[in-house]
Amino acid sequence: MGLRVLAAMSGGVDSAVAAARIAEAGHDVTGVHLALSANPQSHRTGARGCCTIEDSRDARRAADVIGIPFYIWDMAERFQRDVVEDFVAEYAAGRTPNPCLRCNEKIKFAAVLDRALALGFDAVATGHHARLVDGALSRSVDQGKDQSYVLGVLTREQLSHAIFPLGDSTKAEVREEAARRGLTVADKPDSHDICFIADGDTRGFLSKRLGSAEGPIVDQEGEVVGSHQGAHGFTVGQRKGLRIDRPAADGRPRYVLSIEPVSNTVTVGPRSALEVTTITCGRPVWNGPSRRDDLTVQLRAHGEVYPCRFQESGGQLTIELDRPATGVAAGQAAVLYSGATVIGSATIVSAS
C-alpha cells in the first residue's frame, strides 16, 4: 500500500519531476502549489522570483500531465510573517538571513506539513536536490545543485515526513526526464535569488522596508573612512558597493568586517581580517546520525566546505575550522556533515 503524499509543486521542473516519480512509484499523490504572495505578478520576468500566476498554471499543467489532483494552498500570510518579516528583522539586527532555509523550516516542513498530516497525508515531497538515506539527510549526487544545506535546519521529526525523489539524479537528468514525460516545464529556467524580491534588488527592498539612515563606515582603528545610507544594506564579506573615496593605506581592497545596527556602523578592513577559524553558533539541531568521521561544515548556500571539529555546551556550539574561512555572516546556518551526510546544524552568532 502506497503512502498518501502531498507533492509541493512550484511550477518548476524539479518539483514536477519529483511529483511524477512518486506517483509512478505507486503512491497516492496530490499536487499542491503554495501561493506565497498575496498579490502575485501575472508573469515571470526572467529567472527571478516565483509564485506568479504563470507558475501556478505551470504547476497545474504538470499535475494534469502526471494525472494527479491539484490544489492551491494559500500560504501568503504565513510566508509574509515567518519568512519575509523575519528576513527584514534579521537584516535590521545586523544579521544575514537565508530565506529559502527559513521557508523550508517554517513553511514547507512546518505549516504545510502540519496541515498535510492533519488532512491525512503521510508525507510531503519536494523537488529539492538532496537525498534521504535511512532517514538521514545527504547531499545530492549533483554537487552543483545540492540543496542539503537549505534543508539542514529541519528536525528529525520534520525529515521523517519528507520525501526528496531527486537526490540520485543530476539536474541535467531531471530536465531530460521532464522532456521524456511530456512536462512542458522541462526547459524552464532555474529560479535564482530571493523569490519575494522579484527585481533582485535586495538592498532596494530593504531600504524601502527599513528606510535609509546615514551612518559611518569605519576602519578597524575606528577611523571614519566613508558613509552609508543604512547598515542593513551590507553583508559581512562584501567588497563591492562600499563607495569609499580614500584608498586603504596598503592600497588593498577593503571588505565589510562587521555590522553594528544600533550605532548604524559598518566596519571595513583587509581581506585577512575577514578570516575566521572559530565560529560560535546557537540553536543547534541534531537531525542526523551520531557518526563523527570526516567532519566538515558548510557556512552558506553553495559555499565552500571546511574540515572542522566542534563542541557543544549549554545550547551553544563552537566550531573550530582546520583552515580559515572568510565572509562568515551572523544569521547564516552552519550545517555539519559527516562525509556527505548532514549530522546537524546551528545558527551562526559570531566568528573570530
Added chain:
Amino acid sequence: MLPEAIEAMTEQLKRPGNASSLHATGRQARRVVEESRETIADALGARPSEVVFTSGGTEADNLAIKGLYWARRPRRRVLISSVEHHAVLDPAHWLGDSQGAQVELLEVDEHGRVHPDTLRNAIERDPDDVALVSVMWANNEVGTVQPVQVLAAIAHDHGIPFHTDAVQAVGQLPVSFAGSGADALTLTGHKLGGPMGAGALLLARGMTPVSVLHGGGQERDVRSGTLDAPAIAGLAAAVTAAVRDQEAVARRLTALRDDLIKRVRDAVPDVVLNGDPAGRLPGNAHFSFPGCEGDALLMLLDAKGVECSTGSACSAGVSQPSHVLLAMGADAAAARGSLRFSLGHTSTGADVDRLIEVLPAAVERARRAGLS
C-alpha cells in the same frame, strides 16, 4: 450535454456553411440558425427577433451592462445587486473605473435577496441619472431566486432598462422573458445541457445597446462575428429539452436536494444552510461548515469521489472569501468554510448516499487541519 443537443450539434458539424453567405450551403446554415432562434424564443417567451446569439453568458452580460450603459449616456448610475456573478460585477466595476460610471451595489438580506424597497429607494435618490439596473434571476453560489418581475417593474416605473442574468435559471425554473418584464436576459448553453461557448442575450425590441464586438453586424447590428451554426443548433435543442422537462426535473431535484440538506444537517449538526431556505434553485444546496476550510473539505471529498465546489476562484486559483456570502453578512471565516453541492440531471440518490457516508469523517479531518 443532453443527447438531443449532441445529436443536433453533430448533425450540423458535418455541414459547412456560413449563415451570412448567399449561396446554397449558406442558406442552409441560415435556416438552421433562424429555426434555432425561433425555437429558443418560443421556449422562453420571447420573439425570435429578440434573440441575440453570443459566445456564452459572459459575453451576453458584457453586452448588456456595457452596451446599455454606453447607449444611455450621459446617465451615470449603474445599479446592480451585490451578489452578481463576476460576468456582471466586473464589467460594471470596469465602467466605474474607466468609463465614468457610478456603480451602486444593491444590498441583499441574509438569504441573499434584493428587496424591492432597496431598489426603489436606490433609484429614487436620482432616477434620471440611472443608466440601467441588473439583478440576476437566481444566484450561482447560494441558489437564491430574486423577485425579478417585481424589480423589473420598479425599474420600468422610471423608464430604466432592466437586465437579468438568468444563466442559472433557464431549465431550472419557469422562465418567460415577456412575463418577467426584463429588457435583457442572459442565458448560456452549458448550464442547461447544451454546448459550451454558445449563449444568447434576449433583448427586447427597441433596446439598442452599443456593440462590444464590432464587425459584420450579424446579430441585429448589436453583435458581430460569424455565427456558430452547429453550436446554436445544440443550444436550441438543449433549451427545448430543458424547458420541456423543467417541471419534472425540478420536482425530482427539489426532493433530492431536500433529502441532501436534511441528511447533511443530521450528519453535521452545526452546519449552516446558506441562501433562501424556500426560494432557491432546485439543485442547489450551499453550506458553511464551522471550523473547516472549504478548500480542505473539497479536497477530502474529491478524494472520496464526491465533487463539489467552493466559492469563486480568482485567477491565481487562490480562493477568496465569496463576495456573495460576505454581502449576505457572513464573516470571512464562515465564507471560507463554505461548499456548494449542485445536483443536475445525472444526480441520483446514490450520490447523496455517498456524500453522507464520507462527509462526517471529512469534516472532522478538515476541522483538525483548521483554518490556516
